[in-house]
Amino acid sequence: MTDRRRFEQQVLPHIDAAFNLARWLTRNDHDAEDVVQDAMLRAYRHFEGLRGEARPWLLAIVRNACFSWMQRNRPAELAAGPDAEAAEAATAPADGPEALLARELDRRMLNKAIAALPFPFREALILRELEDLSYREIARIANVPIGTVMSRLARARRLLAESVRVITLASRLQTEK
Amino acid sequence: MKPEEAARLLHAYVDRELDAAKSLELEAQLAADPALRERFERLRELSAGIREKADYHAAPSSLAARLSAALPGAASIAPRRAARWFLPVAAAALVAVLALGIALVRPGDEEALLREMVASHVRSTLGNRLIDVASSDQHTVKPWLSARLSFSPPVADFSQEGFELAGARLDYVGGRPVAVLVYKRRQHLIDAFIWPGNGPRDGAYSRDGFNVERSSAEGMRICLVSDLNRNELSDLARLLTARR
Incomplete structure (x- = not known):
């Protein structure tokens, strides 16, 4: 079987996962398409290096492609990440209000709130909740220790719960006007 | 297990990433502490809510076509x-x-x-x-x-x-x-x-x-x-x- 055939068989089926991650990280259909195409070509070039499961391997390549793309095109959005993390470290251990009732979760609000998360938190959340990857896999993809994955996920969920609440409240006020 | 540690491990527990020993310890704590139990339930609901309601962006079919044209080697048919x-x-x-x-x-x-x-x-x-x-x-x-x-x-x-x-x-x-x-x-x-x-x-x-x-x-x-x-x-x- 040619390399191309093997690639089409093992890697291409994960194109939805690749696009989903890129779309969430770049927050734009068009950019996500460009990034995924680049990432796929890169994956093809490094196909020899694939050991084990194709999906996390591909997602690591896509994630790095997104990250470099953001560095080149929208560095300001990445800068929000480390700052937010530093702020997280500085604040008291969160006795967090991730307390949010699922029935309050409006689909549109939720998507908005996830898109508003800083890059490192958004990345961890999408990989965990939408791609169902393990902490170990996420750590490898984001290139951070497992402990950091844990704290980012915790922080992501707290931020999310807070912002959904704020957005919901704001929209309620708007409709009451 | 201290309450702070229990709270910290709650996420890992929801994500089924906690080892057996710690899970048992946390479960004992959950049984004894209704407030912790409440947080756990909310957290689980949030996680389930995200999985159920967050958009999953499937790749547009045009992307597969573009890729098929861009990949080197003979095209076989129909990806994804x-x-x-x-x-x-x-x-x-x-x-x-x-x-x-x-x-x-x-x-x-x-x-x-x-x-x-x-x-x-x-x-x-x-x-x-x-x-x-x-x-x-x-x-x-x-x-x-x-x-x-x-x-x-x-x-x-x-x-x-x-x-x-x-x-x-x-x-x-x-x-x-x-x-x-x-x-x-x-x-x-x-x-x-x-x-x-x-x-x-x-x-x-x-x-x-x-x-x-x-x-x-x-x-x-x-x-x-x-x-x-x-x-x-x-x-x-x-x-x-x-x-x-």
């Missing part, structure tokens, strides 16, 4: 979702196409009809134009077909029996428009060609590596074409004809 069942089908289909090209055409309308249906099945799997209306809901598929045909074909999902209705398409076979229901069983695809009439011949055939099963019920001819084995194909034929 097709992939799981695609390769075995494609391999069989290629053989079938070659065979069709060189096969002696036997006379007779029935034979021609069989070959037309096998060719249609092969074309549709190769060209990724398998399904015009994708739904496992018979109440979606049936009206869609009825609106486009001069007859109303029987439509049913047999997921319980292991034949999942994937959708339907229209086709033109034997000089008439026909309904084609598409079923999935494991990695196999089954086309069920349906049109009104009382055919003379029921029975099982094999053409170019594909199995064909002809039957009729209540004034409808039903013809199944698939690379699925003959026994299972007969099972579906029985389900389709016995249904009403």
